[in-house]
Amino acid sequence: MFLLFFLLWLLLSGGVSMHICLWGLAVSAVITWFCRRVLGYDWHILLGDPRKLWAMARYFAHLVAEMLKAGMTVMRLVYTKPKHIEPRLIWFRTPLRTDRHKALLSDSITLTAGTITVRAEGDRLLVHTLDAPLGEGIENSSFQQRLMKMEESPWSK
Amino acid sequence: MSVIHEIATGAGLALFLFGLFVFFSAVLGLFRFDYVLNRMHAAAVGDSLGIFCVLIGLMLLHGWSLSAGKTVLIFVFLWLTSPVASHLIAGMEVDTVPDLEKECEVEER
Numbered sequence: 519m520f521l522l523f524f525l526l527w528l529l530l531s532g533g534v535s536m537h538i539c540l541w542g543l544a545v546s547a548v549i550t551w552f553c554r555r556v557l558g559y560d561w562h563i564l565l566g567d568p569r570k571l572w573a574m575a576r577y578f579a580h581l582v583a584e585m586l587k588a589g590m591t592v593m594r595l596v597y598t599k600p601k602h603i604e605p606r607l608i609w610f611r612t613p614l615r616t617d618r619h620k621a622l623l624s625d626s627i628t629l630t631a632g633t634i635t636v637r638a639e640g641d642r643l644l645v646h647t648l649d650a651p652l653g654e655g656i657e658n659s660s661f662q663q664r665l666m667k668m669e670e671s672p673w674s675k
Numbered sequence: 676m677s678v679i680h681e682i683a684t685g686a687g688l689a690l691f692l693f694g695l696f697v698f699f700s701a702v703l704g705l706f707r708f709d710y711v712l713n714r715m716h717a718a719a720v721g722d723s724l725g726i727f728c729v730l731i732g733l734m735l736l737h738g739w740s741l742s743a744g745k746t747v748l749i750f751v752f753l754w755l756t757s758p759v760a761s762h763l764i765a766g767m768e769v770d771t772v773p774d775l776e777k778e779c780e781v782e783e784r
Contacts, residue, residue: 529744582727589724592716593697596704605713605779607769628758631719634712635758636765646765646779648716657784 519559520550573668580664581626588630588652595632595649604650610657611641619665626661680738687735694728701725710778711768715761722757726750 523546531538553559595603614620620643624635627645632652637644647653697720704717730750734743769775 526748529741529748532741585723586727589697589720589727592704592720593700593724596700596707596717596720601707601709603708603713605710607775607779607781608784609782610784624762625758628719628761629723629754631723632716634715634719634765635762636769644769646712646769648713 519553520546523549569671570668573671577661577664577668580660581629584626584660585630588632591652592631592648603648606647606650606653607636608645608647608653608656609642610645612643612657612662613641614662614665614669616669619669623659623661623665627656627659683735683738687732689732690728690735691732694725694730694732697721697725697728712765712779715765719757719761722753722761726753 524542527542527546528534528538531542612620612623614623620638620641624638624643627633627643628635632648633656634646635643636646645653645656647656701717701721704720705714708714708717727750730746734746737743737746772778775781
C-alpha cells in the first residue's frame, strides 16, 4: 500500500527529483499509517502470488472487452428499437462465497452497459437488464465462471 | 518514426471522434428510453464505452508521457466509482416505486 501511494505521488507530481521523492516518502508513510490505524485497511495487492496477479489481469482484460461489446449492443438498441425493449428484473443465486468476489461480480455486471446490479442480499443478486437477450445466462455469466475458478484455486485467499 | 507518429495521431483522432459519437448516442438514449432504469443503461454506455474511446484516443494523441499515466488514473477512479453510484440510484428507484411490475417483469431464477 505504501508503494501504491508513493507511485501515485510520483505520477501526480510529474517528475523524479530528490525533493519530490523525500516529500513523497514522508507523505505516503503518513497516509499508510492513517489507513492502517484509523480506517482499518489492510491491502496486500502487490504482495500476492504472481499467478493471482496474472489471473486478475486476465479478468480485467476480459471485463474491458465485455464492456465494449455490451456498449455496442446497447448503442444499437438506442438507435433501432427504444420503444420495444423488454426490461427485466432478475433475481438469481450466485455460488460465490466470499464478499470480495461477490462485490467484484456485481461491479462487473454494473459496469457492462445494459445490466445493473440493483440489490445484493446474501447469495442472491437482483439485476436489471435493458432487454431480454442481455439477461440470458446471467446466472452463469463468464465473469462468474472466471471468479469461481479464482476462488477455488489454492493461491487465492 | 514519423510514420508511427502519424498513424497514432490518426487512430487517436478516430477513437476520439467515435467516443464523442458514443456520448451523443448516450444522450440520445436518455431521451429515447422512457423509464429511469432504462435511461440509466443509456448513461452507462457513455460511462464505459464512451470514456474508454475518448481516453484511449487522448492517450494516443499525447503519446507516451506522464499525462498518459494520469489518464489511466482517471480510468481507475471512474470505473471504481461509477458502478457504486449506479447501484445506489437503481436500488433507490426499485425501493421507492410502488408499481414496479408495470414497468418491467420481475423474474426469479
